[in-house]
Amino acid sequence: MGNVLVLAEHRRGELRDITFEMLSLAPSLAKDLGGEVMVLLLGNDLDQMAEKIAGYGVKVLVVDDPLFADYNSDKYQKVISALIDDYKPKLVMLGQTAQGVDLAPALAVEKKLPFVADVVGLEVEDGVLKATRQLYSGKVNAQIAFKPADTYLVTIREAAFEAPEPAAAGTIEKLDSPLKEDLDYRKFVEYIEAEVGDVDITQSEILVGIGRGLKEDKNLPIAEELAEVIKADLCGSRAACDAGWLPSDRQVGTSGKTVKPKLYLCMGISGAFQHVAGIKGAKTIVAINKDPNAPIFAEADYAIIDDLHKVVPKLTEKLKELKG
């Protein structure tokens, strides 16, 4: 039977969005593969989460044990591996998240599963499972076919699929943990919260975003002067923060902040999906980039295809005049 096994992802008692995003894909794939959707919920103290997932009309397999109080890739791998043996799913689905990338490749190696990571499209065509993924930061797509196997493994990109609405009532089945003892070679120590900076960019009304295209920190005044005239706060891509041009609490994107300004004006940012995921809530997006093929333009309301060094100082000057 062609069942689809989805690993629910949660952290500190909260299910993460990717869990539901995967549930928008899984049902039609299960139908094409001739099976049903099973969601594996692994952790400790899971009753509420199990109820919530069951509300999507799926079968929830719950492994609830103090051994899994904190995420641990090695322990998770042991459990998923055992369940693959027991349930023989045709397709196993994880998120391409900090958790999924820490887990899926090792599982693929251990179980010799055909594996495609960071999938943005997945379908069954003439009995063959095919995945679409992006190369070169979204500038090229690749279609990849799985060779026939008992079980396939994929990780699904975050925010690439829209979560469905809860549907009918599903079922919950509690399982004994296949793992009985703790492992001693990898231990969870603690979580450390992200640093809090002087400005909370998640609350900013207007943001000026800078990326690697700014080239050097001595060019920072180009952005700072614009920001001053339009009373914006500065933020940036990961590349800009890694370079030390901005402190890390000003980073926008999956591993940074999710912002929702009225205006996001960005320059020299290519628009990698990890960045774009953080600006979906912006009302108006203006992008300045010299590459007409930069993915950021797909998100923009206004686009200037040009050298930021030529455009931005002029823009600042003009705005100063207009605003008196």
Added chain:
Amino acid sequence: MKIFTCIKYVPDTSEAEIKLNPEGTEVDSSRFSFDINDADNYAVEESVLIKEKYGGNVTVVSIGPKESDVMIRMAMAKGCDNAIRIEDERIASHDPLMVARVLAGAIKDQEFDLVLTGCMANDYGQATTGVALAEILGVPHAAYVKKVEIEDGKVKAYRELEGGLMEVVEINLPAVLTIQTGINEPRYAPIRGIRQAQKKELKVVNLDDLGIAEGDVNAEASQITLEKLYIPVVESKAEIIEGEPEEKAEKLASILVKGGLV
């Protein structure tokens, strides 16, 4: 500390249009400049920092063409001690599990305490190789590492999760860590280092030299097939502001002001 650091030579496609070959199976990369993958640059720096602190030796491992020797020499100029470059057309390089097998083949028979990889290669963006490599080598791992502390045969790895949250894990050595960008400030190679790097050992090997069977890592061994590449159609709702740079600036300024956006 005996460290292996895996680095990849990747094209810089951030500012250019990408063209495919007529069959749609390969990217025409002839017009791109190549350099070390972003995250791998941080992995090189981290391995040299660890060596400087605890002593030891750093070996660079890379699967790539002759041209990438420049990148490898640069890593050695920054303090890595020697290098292995694997060049072999038979490797199914689109499949990170095959790439990981080859890297493992170059490392597994030697003593090591740590293997560092980048968290993700910017060209294919799979974020898969390092963790697969750990499993093949049979050692623990941590992915997306943004801080490393080593003591008593253990490494404390600070893993970066979503939203900037960190998860600290403690794992036994030997181990594989996949290094996230921003973990350190990669140094510039000193002139003296650049000179010394020319004298360091750079071994070039193929699958046969490593004792890896072709049938374990080639396109047939891979369980996936790259069917086609294509340039995605980008649907943009953006109003493109045209003109000379100055005109564009003027037009945008008035849109922002009239639209009450600023």
